[in-house]
Amino acid sequence: MNQKSTSFIVKILFLFTFALLIAGCSSxxxxxxxxxxxxxxxxxxxxxxxxxxxxxxxxxxxxxxTDASNYDPIKGSSGSDHALLWPIYDTLISFNAELEPQPGLAESWEYTDDKTLELHLREGVTFHDGTEFDAEAVKFNIERNNSDESNVSDLENIDSVEVVDDLTVKLHLKRPDSSLLLSLSDRGGMMVSPTAVKGDGEDFSQNPIGAGxxxxxxxxxxxxxxxxxxxxxxxxxxxxxxxxxxxxxxxxxxxxxxxxxxxxxxxxxxxxxxxxxxxxxxxxxxxxxxPVRFRLIYINTSMPPFDNKNVRQAVLHGIDREAIIQGINFGAGEGATQVFPKEYWASDPNMEIEYEPEKSKQLLEEAGVENVSFTMVTNALAQDTKIADAIKGQLKEIGINVEVQPMEVNKATATYFSEKKVPALFSAWTGRPDPQMTVNYLFNQDTFFNTGGKTTDEIASLISEAASTYEQEDRPALYQEISKKAILEEAIAIPVIFEPxxxxxxxxxxxxxxxxxxxxxxxxxxxxx
Missing domain, CATH: 3.40.190.10 (Periplasmic binding protein-like II)
Known part of the structure; x- marks a missing residue:
């Protein structure tokens, strides 16, 4: 570690040790x-x-x-919603501690071909309003997920839902989709009561009815x-x-x-x-x-200064992740050099984002822009603001000025994603049960979380290939290549740290x-x- 990095760690350790002594939890x-x-x-x-x-x-x-951004699964926008939605809504597929698919409201399933998933549903399940959960309810929910009123894109590859009988449905896909099973354990698989939705309309989130x-x-x-x-x-x-x-x-x-x-x-x-x-x-x-959750800077690549790839890469290499882990996290966690932690099966254990402030300065010079600055909103939570302020200090050393604006969690999310008022948000990718969902949301064009729509033909092709690859042993190499292209080469997002x-x-x-x-x-x- 170079002298500047060591000095930065010492300063942060002193400041936060002192802060804990005077203001932390006392016992x-x-x-x-x-x-x-x-x-x-x-x-x-x-x-x-x-x-x-x-x-x-x-x-x-x-x-x-934080509260949920919305108690209707298809209308929420925050990854922190799930903990408050799961008690209400059971999902078609469940998962275990290591994110392996498990039976949920679907007690079994099989792929009859690479574009057809058949689900066998549990008998005797009812929604909280007493109505039956059956194949027609599944069809209603999936079609609602894919409607214009939905923020959920996990199931957009489902072309049609065939009701075979009361307890059997076939999902016909537009193309193969390796993430589909675990997508049905996320928002897309949360089953709402069709009767309640039809009765309450826009007010459904005020009286949410599931089968949880x-x-x-x-x-x-x-x-x-x-x-x-x-x-x-x-x-x-x-x-x-x-x-x-x-x-x-x-x-x-x-x-x-x-x-x-x-x-x-x-x-x-x-x-x-x-x-x-x-x-x-x-x-x-x-x-x-x-977890697969990590802290990152979401950047809108259609807005200055992030419409310039050299600026994005300068930020990527201008953050000292190890200093943040040691100085703020007491050594816990790991630097986020990609979108998966190193011991997760989809990660590349050898991929690194080097902290190179001199390289960052050179990239800014090559970018041909002067007085680079940007506004970065973040959640008004102690840990978020500590890390955001540390990033601000590090980027100042390479010549980038950052204005950090803390906001309530749902307001910060709306300001960046929905309203697109600012070019950057320091927050977290809260993780998805299948890596295909993560790369699709973050790096494919026209997704909610890729606000600038930045991708390349090569990245899009790799994501498509990964979606059609069901053999588990063939999947890791594809996600490793996607991470290299999307992060190291294009800097579509700026990963910072994984933390417990x-x-x-x-x-x-x-x-x-x-x-x-x-x-x-x-x-x-x-x-x-």
Whole structure:
């Protein structure tokens, strides 16, 4: 590491150690079930063995950092929505902790050819309004996903839905699609009640009806969400809890203090700096995972200065990722040199983005632009603003001025993606269960997350080839090549870091299992007493 980088780390370590001493959470706390460097949390079987048999009844109160952008799955725009949608909506396909497809509302499936997926549905499933879940409901949902009113593009490759009988549907594809199964575990597979949608129309999100383990019974926007057990849920003995209350608390230290005081039982998304303060408290359990989620700078390549590839590459090589990990994350995590963590099967373990400030300065000179500057919105959350300010400082050293504008999470998302008012957003790609979904959303033209529509014929061709490749052993090489072309060559987005997702809870909370996507699933929780 060069002298400038070492000096930067020392400065950040001093500043944030001092800040923690005077303003951090006061007590040393936290009994972790896994260290922040662990690859994966305990398996579900190990959890059951360690925690005992699940108990019925009781309730849990959870502190979550943001409300859902919309409770209609096809209209939301934030990756943080999922944790609040999953209790309401079961999906056609589920997944395990390592993101392998598992039965959901479809109990089995088979590809009858490379463009036809046949789903066999569970019998006896009902929506919260008492109406039946069947093949016609699947057809309604998929066609609604692909309608003009939807923000979801995961299922756009489905050409038609054939109802074979009440419990069998065939999905006919326009072209082969290796991501389809796990796409049906995401928003596209969340089944809403057709009767409720037809009855409520535009107001459906105010009274969301799914076939999940819990009903949403009340909602105070940006305040509180209350779920109650759906007594006719199809899984025998589940859910275990009678009630889940989610309190929306944006500030991380406030979430932690609420956990310590007993106001809540579970605090979501704990940063690495606070993990250090919590890990020795016997009254707090920590569970973590290094997910496919990563922090990045989304850039609109159709807006100055990012319409110039040399400027994009200058930013790419002007960020010292290791300094951020050491100085802000206490060494936890890894530099994001691509869109997948290095131990994930779709990544290239040898791909690097070198920190080269002199190269960045040369690229700016070659770009032929002077006084490069841009506005970057970010979420008004402590960890986001710390990293955004660190990036601002690093880019200033290479001659780029950045104005950081913190905003409430949903406002920041809308300002950049929907309204396209600013050229950059520092936030997170919250991950998708299949890598095809990630590369399609980030690097294909005319997708919601690629605001500038930047791609190349070669990248588009590689994405198309990956979609039609079902053989697992052939898929990694394609995603590795896509990462090289889209990140190293075109700098369509600026990956920054992967960091552990850590959840904190009191010891009475059982049954929670971290997963590689890094989005919490609350419906498996049970309380010891």
């Amino acid at each position: 040393n706390s936290g009994s972790g079930e896994a260290t922040s460097q662990s690859k994966e949390g305990s398996t579900k079987e190990a959890n059951k063995s360690e925690e005992g048999a699940p108990k019925q009844g009781g309730e849990v109160t959870i502190a979550y950092y 383990p819990f009903k949403r019974v009340s909602h105070t926007p940006n305040g509180e969400v209350v779920y109650e057990k759906y007594e006719d849920y199809w899984k025998d003995g589940e859910p275990y809890l009678d009630k889940i209350t989610v309190k929306i608390i944006a500030d991380e230290n406030t979430r932690i203090n609420a956990l310590k005081s007993g106001e809540v039982d579970y605090a979501e998304s704990i940063s690495s700096s606070n993990v250090q303060n919590l890990k020795n408290d016997a009254n707090i359990v920590l569970k973590d995972v290094l 997702i850590t959840e904190a809870m009191n010891p009475k909370v059982k049954g929670f299992e971290p997963n590689r996507i890094g989005k919490p699933i609350f419906s498996t929780i049970w309380m010891e007493e």
